[in-house]
Amino acid sequence: MTTFHINRRHFLKGATAALALSALGAYGLDVVNPNKPYRVGLIGTGWYGKSDLFRLMQVAPVQVIALCDADENQLKEAGTMVAQRQKSGKTPKLYRDFRKMLSENQLDIVLVGSPDHWHALQTIEALKSGANVYVQKPISVDVLEGEAMLAAARKYGKVVQVGTQRKSTPHLIDAKKTIVDAGLLGKISHVEMCCYYHMRANGNPPVEAVPAHFDYEMWTGPAPLRPFDGMPHVRWWRTFMEYGNGIMGDMCIHMFDTVRWMLQLGWPKRISSTGGIYVQKEGKSNIADTQSAIFEYDDLNCTWQHRTWGTPADPKYPWAFTLYGEKGTLKASTMSYDFIPQGKGEPIHKDVVYEKEKYPEDVNEKGIELNAAPATRLHMLNFLEAIATKGRPIADIEDGHISTASCILANISMQTGRPVVYDHSKRIIVGDNEATGLLQRPYRGPWQHPAALLV
Numbered sequence: 001m002t003t004f005h006i007n008r009r010h011f012l013k014g015a016t017a018a019l020a021l022s023a024l025g026a027y028g029l030d031v032v033n034p035n036k037p038y039r040v041g042l043i044g045t046g047w048y049g050k051s052d053l054f055r056l057m058q059v060a061p062v063q064v065i066a067l068c069d070a071d072e073n074q075l076k077e078a079g080t081m082v083a084q085r086q087k088s089g090k091t092p093k094l095y096r097d098f099r100k101m102l103s104e105n106q107l108d109i110v111l112v113g114s115p116d117h118w119h120a121l122q123t124i125e126a127l128k129s130g131a132n133v134y135v136q137k138p139i140s141v142d143v144l145e146g147e148a149m150l151a152a153a154r155k156y157g158k159v160v161q162v163g164t165q166r167k168s169t170p171h172l173i174d175a176k177k178t179i180v181d182a183g184l185l186g187k188i189s190h191v192e193m194c195c196y197y198h199m200r201a202n203g204n205p206p207v208e209a210v211p212a213h214f215d216y217e218m219w220t221g222p223a224p225l226r227p228f229d230g231m232p233h234v235r236w237w238r239t240f241m242e243y244g245n246g247i248m249g250d251m252c253i254h255m256f257d258t259v260r261w262m263l264q265l266g267w268p269k270r271i272s273s274t275g276g277i278y279v280q281k282e283g284k285s286n287i288a289d290t291q292s293a294i295f296e297y298d299d300l301n302c303t304w305q306h307r308t309w310g311t312p313a314d315p316k317y318p319w320a321f322t323l324y325g326e327k328g329t330l331k332a333s334t335m336s337y338d339f340i341p342q343g344k345g346e347p348i349h350k351d352v353v354y355e356k357e358k359y360p361e362d363v364n365e366k367g368i369e370l371n372a373a374p375a376t377r378l379h380m381l382n383f384l385e386a387i388a389t390k391g392r393p394i395a396d397i398e399d400g401h402i403s404t405a406s407c408i409l410a411n412i413s414m415q416t417g418r419p420v421v422y423d424h425s426k427r428i429i430v431g432d433n434e435a436t437g438l439l440q441r442p443y444r445g446p447w448q449h450p451a452a453l454l455v
Contacts, residue, residue, distance in 0.1 A: 045078035049113020070219035116244040120145035138404040146401040148450035161383040162400030166258040168378035185325025193255040196312035202283030222447035239285040246287030257403035268295040272419035273410040293410040
């Protein structure tokens with residue numbers, strides 16, 4: 001059985017130490033001498049890939065063995081940054097092809113931080129190579145990819161933690177325990193979720209030559225090959241359905257996954273959605289700028305609304321969820337929560353936990369989400385604990401699949417104009433052959449869709 005070390009210098013001071021100790025259970029802080037550090041590889045060295053890796057490096061004595069990216073410049077920069085943070089000072093091996101990275105290195109952990117259209121194939125190949133995987137959300141771009149990822153995780157007996165770290169967010173853990181589990185809301189029969197961020201990239205950049213440092217064929221992989229109109233990193237790729245599932249797949253999954261965790265919900269009984277490009281029609285972006293969805297459960301509807309234009313319904317909670325109970329209401333986001341009692345009782349408010357003083361390196365990290373850093377550290381500790389115990393992490397691939405697929409099914413409903421009922425056991429949309437055909441996207445050759453694993 002593998003044990004792992006926790007960086008005492010930081011960990012014992014951290015504001016989330018009590019939560020981490022609880023998450024680590026019997027292993028606790030007494031387990032500080034590893035047999036050997038975990039050998040780690042990262043696929044996708046952009047913004048969030050590096051952020052996830054750096055959070056892992058803060059809580060465990062890992063050896064970052066290899067990095068992979070289709071952008072040579074981004075890859076080299078990441079290698080330098082990792083070398084500066086590693087105790088050994090070593091620069092990881094650098095790869096342009098993840099298959100070569102996986103075949104040439106015996107890795108214990110692989111982080112998948114690539115764009116959404118790559119998550120399924122890279123996760124499955126990492127599992128086949130013998131690694132445990134931390135994959136960013138959403139786990140897939142179609143429903144059958146997610147089914148194949150779940151099947152692979154179980155077949156190879158490895159841990160897959162999904163980057164839905166709201167479950168490891170200190171103030172949201174408190175809200176679940178103090179408000180929801182304690183019964184302060186009473187019976188909950190309506191949930192509202194929303195995102196009103198103006199985050200939809202748009203514009204009409206001209207087609208241009210692909211720069212020599214960027215392997216556009218490899219970056220595109222199984223997705224359709226769009227004419228190259230500039231580097232796709234960070235926001236540009238997210239504005240195209242070719243690579244993801246729009247704001248629904250990017251932002252709803254976080255809030256819906258958190259609600260399901262808080263209320264112990266499984267697959268929705270029925271999903272319906274409407275929306276489209278109603279306002280921002282001037283650019284190339286093909287993701288919806290306006291969308292509503294309903295995820296139906298017994299005596300409970302979970303609703304979603306996003307607009308990438310206009311003002312938020314509540315400026316304090318522009319990306320959030322609200323649980324409506326007979327005894328009160330809970331509003332929550334990545335930044336805070338507010339409990340508003342119905343009638344008697346006192347309001348309860350709690351803010352996000354920051355650890356800038358405990359982890360001063362966070363403050364100077366380019367692009368870091370300081371509010372999410374403590375949550376990601378706890379999420380990584382939970383991931384390591386699951387590896388050590390051969391158990392299931394808090395954001396296991398099955399839950400990640402349900403939350404991801406539900407958002408994809410909402411998009412299918414919007415596309416077809418009909419509600420959808422997904423039969424997970426048969427992997428069909430009940431009574432709708434056209435919608436069932438949309439559960440799997442066509443792949444660009446020579447890449448092969450992993451749905452073949454389900455036969």
